[in-house]
Amino acid sequence: MREEVRAKIVEVLKSEGARIHLVGVGGTGMSALARLLIGAGYRVSGSDLHASVPVEKLVGEGLVFYPKHVGTVVLESDLVVYSSAIGEGNPERLEAQRLGVPSVRRAEVLAVLAERRQSIVVAGMHGKTTTSSMLAHVLRGAGLRPSHYVGAEVPILGASAGWDGEEGSPLVIEGDESDGTLVAFRPAHAILLNIEEEHLDHYGDLKAILKAFSQFLDQTKGKVVYCADDENTALLCSNRKEVISYGIGETAAYRAVNITARNFVSEFEVLRDGIRLGRVVLEVPGFQNVRNALGVIAMAMELGVPFEAAAAALLEFRGATRRFEVRYKSENFMVIDDYAHHPTEVRATLAAARSGGWKRVVALFQPHRYTRTQSLQAEFAAAFADADLLFLTDIYAANEEPIEGVTGEAFAAAVEAGGHPKVQYEADLRKLRKIVAREIEPGDLVITMGAGNIHEAASTLASELAWYEGLKKTLSPESALLRQEPMRKHTSIRIGGPAQFWFEPASLDDLAVGLRYAKRHSVPVTFIGRGTNLLVRDGGIRGLSIYLGTPAFSKVEFDGERITAGAGAILRAIVAAAKKKGLGGISFMEGIPGNLGGALRMNAGAMQGWTMEVIEQVKTVDRDGNVRTYQRDQLEVYYRNVPVLRDEIAIEAVIRTKPLPVEQIEEELKGYSKKRWTSQPAAPSAGCIFKNPGPAPAGKLIDDTGLKNLSFGKARVSDVHGNFIVNDGGATAEEVQTLMKTIQQRIKDRHGIDLDPEVIIIGDEL
Template sequence: MAIDRIHEYIMPGKRAHLVGIGGVSMAPLAEVLQGEGLVITGSDMKESETVEHLRSIGIPVVIGHLPESVEGKDLLIRTAAVHDSNPEIAAARANGIPVFERAQAWGSIMRRYENALCISGTHGKTTTTSMCTHIAMAARIDPTVMIGGTLPLLGTGHRVGKGKTIILESCEYCNSFLSFYPTVAVILNIEADHLDFFKDLEDVEHSFRAFADLVPPGGTVLANGEDENTMQALKGKGDVLTFGLEKGDFHAENLVWKRGLPTFDLVRNGEVAAHITLQVPGLHNVKNAIAAAAAGLILGIPGEAVARGLNDFRGAGRRFEFKGTVKGASVYDDYAHHPGELKALLDMASTLDYQRVICAFQPHTYTRTKALLNEFSQVLCQADITFLAEIFAAREKNDVGVSSEDLAKNIPGAKVAPSFAELTNWLYNLAQPGDLILTVGAGNIYTVGEALVKRGED
């Protein structure tokens, strides 16, 4: 089915059923579509706060995937995790009801905005999209926003605005972002990831090049000029603006650190466009901020609003998120699940004033762990103490024969916890003043940090 056909269905009065409506980008999609005048229903596997919220705004949600839920619908929209064998999808197909992917729906919506800012990259997407949101809110341009995580400013991961700008975190997995219609496409970095879908790094680069090629004449591709893979992907492409720490059309000068936090001048074409002070640590966040600031300036946002928006940013949910203290140790949680992200986190942690960095890491997916085993092992050696949880399977079965024990063998002193309860005990017994305890991974490892802090309060 041609992607463009969805535009025939995203219109007032059409009845759309969303399968997996409680998901992180499905719930905001439901709200946006409802705002467009569609009649929305949905299904999910379990009750949640998100499901309750959707019901509170007049969107009925059924728990469970029942064939009768699709009766009388004009179209179905599904998440990537929902397969053709799903009873609702099968029923829709049998009844000639068109089925579209979530990304296709976002792409259709995007076409209605004058400015569609899409932030892509192997890592840094959520933080940079969140920074862009802060900038847009500071400039009062009333954006519509879709972030793959929670932003405290919004109290959620999305916002439905009435302005001319939509800001979306844009993921390469399953080529989702190739359904989008960006007017400004940001590429933060490119590394080998999602190797359960992509063949290799070259395949990933090819996908990002196709993403950049979606930008129409008059639009802008903004790319990390200091990232070798990104530049390789865009080789020969004209009209690309670059950003970087030290070089590029947008770059930082006069970078200084005060109490672990950075201040710098953002330079555009040789002139200072904004003086930026961040309230989040780490060199990786300086890079993210340069990209976000550059995107804001490209959209015509004044430098003053760019600086104010970035100064107000305190981090996205699960991005070096402070959870509390236990026995005098500070407990933070982070979503890092790729070696590049993990290295940025541990590099940043080493610049802070802690005596020990204790990392509890939960690998995410078997294919990623197997493909990047050596890289993960090398990076995790940076922590003073490393504990490992079992691999979070997500959408996979362990067909590649890998376990957290394989990681631990290459990390001196590392131990694999048989359960979260045991891991919490280890961390609690070890904790002392001057420690930084990190719970890290894209799965449910954050519950360990929460249990640890709660135990310290009891």
């Protein structure tokens, strides 16, 4: 930092009640700085395009927030602070320049503010957030009332930053070397964790990195605690005065020995100059965190904290957000999110995941920045060995411009060429989340890694698993609840993406439990019949799909000429049972390939007969689990539509029949069956695709237009009946829909008639 810049900041910070404006206050580092400045007594305002959760909390603490970037917001400011993400063309920076208001970088203000405390800067390429939050927690536990500034929210500290204590008390700072501003600091003490090639977009090479860290060490007034296991930190520190080494190797002053790791808990003994100090239990996993904790112990003890106090505080420590953060854990699954975005971090994180003893480690990684991906691609290719399954997505740009040839797909190819046996690439993060949800199985630890927005996948997956296992615990063992059930197994056309949750309730009580649970958690519910007249899109069905095919909902009981049948009862089975008792008048149902619930919902028909014509009573259940009974004359009935059954679900109905000779019923059924098999295709289909428009049947219009056998992909117009689209094997819903649109357009062009779908289309696009 230039001296004139430092002098301007010092001058402003001398003034009690000075107004400081932060451009981009929603960022992690800027919101943390805002909290420090507010705590130190300054009037703080800030701007950003969106109010993040930390910003909303800061408003409650006194931040004046502007949800936009306009020059007028800096008019009364004494100092304008901006992050590295804010360019020179920002309106607030331009207005500050016009007004002559000093405009400085975040780290420069933090460095000057830090001089009001006994600052301890934690520096290095990896592990800074965990180490700095560990140190702040240990010093707090020892009663030193430290202030802190770290690069993530830390639950055990309350927030990512806090101003406490008095003049001269400790201030723990996570240093940021990425943009070169580490050299702005003149700390009282420092911890140096590791140094390697990183941020080459700024530094260019390792020599420049070492030069910057060397300057930082020169500016450190007191003790430097460094990791002797790291070659580059040892190179810079071993010959300096006022340095204390730590590590696992024998040359370190503070050593960790007899290290054990099990179930994400590490235990180790600490030696200082060969003398045993005691044992530490650490519930943040990984050998890298053994080293981080050792560095914290070394610094804390050099500041006068007893070993016992440091060890007790470390036992309580649980980590920062996005640092091996457990998002979900049960007997069957574990979901973890981590900030790892460098090969060294990836290796360490996956090694920690592997140590947990789960059946498989399933990793999702999002490369961060084109420059990093380009310069470290070879190192990345060898970093994923501990992942049994590896899913990769596109590069998170972080404001960088693309580099030709540097893509997520090329990155995935390099990792695969590096020898990883199971790599899958999907550029779209939303699609990747769905793919992973389908692939995981009980016994899997799933971990997301990256500095971009890959954490969203962890959140989604954790929520899905929590909901699924939460509902499963409330149901009787007889009910079936499945995750990511392929809908091609449950549709007559053998097409469809997965149902997020597939539920086959064993009783009305379990059905009511499932419905109430879904409503309480705002999870959508879809009832599925036998899967006829249904096309499920390739992205599957979100929420709870309920199938009433269990015995409780499939009963068929007779009372004279009336049949009481459950919604899951197959129509042909009802007709066959009635025939044995000499009851007819419902033979047309033999031509409807579904169950009673689906036939009621859409008033299904066949052979000039309609379901609701033979119904006397319908019993339903609503989304709150309440059961109702409707007489036939209480129900509005339309062509292919019974409105009340759109919101409520039929679970049972009373069917009216009439006595007929068994021989007559058999003749009717033979005639219907013959007509069906000669007029309908045997290949998998959803039944009639389009409603009959009125002037002529849809099938005849399609036939007259010469569209039989027209195909798209594996979907084809049947050569038996023009109003059927068949699956020739492996067809997708997208192919069926494309073929439908083609048919509709051809009929419109030739006949001027609009064909409306009769098939019900549900679910999400892939």
